[in-house]
Amino acid sequence: MSEPEDAALRRAVAPVICYPNETLPKPDMALYRAARAGAKKIDEVLASPREACTFEVPQGGFFRISSVEGPQVGDLNLWNRQDLSERFYSGKTRALHGTHLTTGERMWSSFPHLRPLATIVADTLDWYGMDAFGGAVHDVIGTRCDPYTGNLLSGAQYHHCCHSNLTRALSDHLGVSLTEAEPHVHDVLNVFMCTGFTRDTGQYFMKASPVRVGDYLEFFAEVPLLGALSACPGGDCSSEHTSDVSACYPLRVEVFETAPEALEGWAPPARSGYDGSHGR
Numbered sequence: 001m002s003e004p005e006d007a008a009l010r011r012a013v014a015p016v017i018c019y020p021n022e023t024l025p026k027p028d029m030a031l032y033r034a035a036r037a038g039a040k041k042i043d044e045v046l047a048s049p050r051e052a053c054t055f056e057v058p059q060g061g062f063f064r065i066s067s068v069e070g071p072q073v074g075d076l077n078l079w080n081r082q083d084l085s086e087r088f089y090s091g092k093t094r095a096l097h098g099t100h101l102t103t104g105e106r107m108w109s110s111f112p113h114l115r116p117l118a119t120i121v122a123d124t125l126d127w128y129g130m131d132a133f134g135g136a137v138h139d140v141i142g143t144r145c146d147p148y149t150g151n152l153l154s155g156a157q158y159h160h161c162c163h164s165n166l167t168r169a170l171s172d173h174l175g176v177s178l179t180e181a182e183p184h185v186h187d188v189l190n191v192f193m194c195t196g197f198t199r200d201t202g203q204y205f206m207k208a209s210p211v212r213v214g215d216y217l218e219f220f221a222e223v224p225l226l227g228a229l230s231a232c233p234g235g236d237c238s239s240e241h242t243s244d245v246s247a248c249y250p251l252r253v254e255v256f257e258t259a260p261e262a263l264e265g266w267a268p269p270a271r272s273g274y275d276g277s278h279g280r
């Protein structure tokens with residue numbers, strides 16, 4: 001189509017932030033830091049390369065995801081341990097915080113709950129910011145690599161995409177079949193993954209993660225959590241995923257318990273105040 005006469009004018013309209021987030025309830029980071037200082041480690045699990053691990057975090061506790069052995073990205077799912085229908089809502093988290101998460105930002109839960117499941121309390125890659133390509137770390141853009149898209153694009157039958165890794169791990173953790181576990185798997189927080197959108201075509205891109213051994217991302221559990229973390233077959237995601245070609249390394253998850261007195265003054269987040277009547 002030919003451009004209308006006022007095309008330049010229309011393009012020049014300034015953008016408006018969809019969800020100004022100044023009114024979001026602010027996490028008490030000082031309280032979290034104080035609670036973390038006295039927290040005790042109660043568990044440690046490892047996601048092996050091209051596999052996923054699961055872990056549970058008590059409400060008010062913390063968990064830390066660390067790079068060990070080599071640069072590796074991880075696909076993280078979170079559920080309310082007491083009600084798996086309340087789970088991480090990547091799309092709404094993106095709408096509220098933007099395309100990538102860092103310290104002080106939260107992983108929000110699905111409707112009708114819409115409350116923080118976890119708050120990021122430490123990010124050793126927060127120095128990265130946004131690079132010249134528009135890339136940043138820990139995205140909530142991507143979904144999770146999966147065998148269905150791989151099959152659609154190339155006809156492949158590949159079984160170690162994050163979607164399948166998460167499905168197997170959840171099935172083992174809950175003691176249910178793969179068929180029962182699979183619908184619980186959802187879009188992820190891409191831990192340590194460096195991504196953005198190309199300026200010219202708007203395509204989702206990835207590039208080698210800046211993560212190095214010893215880097216970590218740490219979370220406060222706002223509700224009792226069940227987590228699953230997949231060490232993506234993409235490795236550091238510098239070239240490809242949905243295959244066994246990339247170098248892959250494990251990821252470590254450590255879980256910490258907080259003394260109840262350390263959380264004095266903290267109240268668990270309430271479920272959404274919307275009355276649920278939808279106008280009827």
Ligand SMILES: [Zn+2]
Pocket residue numbers: 075144145161162163231232233234241
């Ligand atoms: Zn993946």
